[in-house]
Amino acid sequence: MSLPLYQAPGLNRRKVGDILITMLSDGYLDVSFELLSGIEAVDAENILSLHNASRLPRININVYVIQTRERTILVDGGAGGINGWGNRLPVALAAAGIDPLQIDTILLTHAHPDHVGGLAGPQSTPFFPNVQQLFVHQNEYNFWTNDTIRSGAPDDFQPFFDLATNMFSAYDEKLVPFTHEDLLPGISAVPMPGHTAGHTGYLIANKGQSLLIWGDIVHFPHIQIDQPKVTIAFDSDPGAAASTRSRILDRASSENLAVTGMHFNMPASGLIERTGTNYRLIYDTWSPALI
Ligand SMILES: [Zn+2]
Numbered sequence: 001m002s003l004p005l006y007q008a009p010g011l012n013r014r015k016v017g018d019i020l021i022t023m024l025s026d027g028y029l030d031v032s033f034e035l036l037s038g039i040e041a042v043d044a045e046n047i048l049s050l051h052n053a054s055r056l057p058r059i060n061i062n063v064y065v066i067q068t069r070e071r072t073i074l075v076d077g078g079a080g081g082i083n084g085w086g087n088r089l090p091v092a093l094a095a096a097g098i099d100p101l102q103i104d105t106i107l108l109t110h111a112h113p114d115h116v117g118g119l120a121g122p123q124s125t126p127f128f129p130n131v132q133q134l135f136v137h138q139n140e141y142n143f144w145t146n147d148t149i150r151s152g153a154p155d156d157f158q159p160f161f162d163l164a165t166n167m168f169s170a171y172d173e174k175l176v177p178f179t180h181e182d183l184l185p186g187i188s189a190v191p192m193p194g195h196t197a198g199h200t201g202y203l204i205a206n207k208g209q210s211l212l213i214w215g216d217i218v219h220f221p222h223i224q225i226d227q228p229k230v231t232i233a234f235d236s237d238p239g240a241a242a243s244t245r246s247r248i249l250d251r252a253s254s255e256n257l258a259v260t261g262m263h264f265n266m267p268a269s270g271l272i273e274r275t276g277t278n279y280r281l282i283y284d285t286w287s288p289a290l291i
Contacts (some may be wrong), residue, residue, distance in 0.1 A: 009095035017206025023267035024092035026078030029085035080117030109215030111164035120170035140198025194241030
């Protein structure tokens, strides 16, 4: 008998009023701290050590399923194995007892490969064929489908356009490009431009409880929450990404708002605490109780 090669599926649930959120790990991708601007690699490692976190430059990838009375909603789709990244979403969904055929709605935070690679296969084959609506911010859709922007982008960025447009055509008639914030019962869009043109978070609120899924506000949670000015090479407008991060951290800390994101170190949520002029992330610990 051979031993498994992978970590067990990563799952964590929480409730927001009557809405159930399942946080799922799609795996990870390994990068380098050289991708960060505004901090030296050694200082990035020191921040992780201060939080008793691994010093590896490893970015975890998370995906969310939101189950309301009316809908089963997938928020992003993980990397789908692109460049060897992620692709643990199918086993995580199976472990959670969620059939991909149940998914009827997709909310997209943005169209980078580690968020859309798991939504469609080659020749625009949808991996979630029963989806009736895929919501994406109008500015995000416009960016990836604009031929002028694409022809002005560097060569190594072209595969990003291939993946995004392949995914958009997989869900062609189901696409709902939006500009308003009131999306679905209990779910509103929160514009967070900077990382990409139409980068968007989703605020889930029901019966006095709430959770903000903030997409890629951070890629290295402890580092960029401690030092919000630190940006990453994937940011399309680093200055806007940093100011959006500061604005959202200010809001989350002052409203005591539970937050979670695609690159949190576990499929977990947490709280943001202000520490003088900066912030820190306090992860929720895993609990066997669904409260
Ligand atoms: Zn990402």
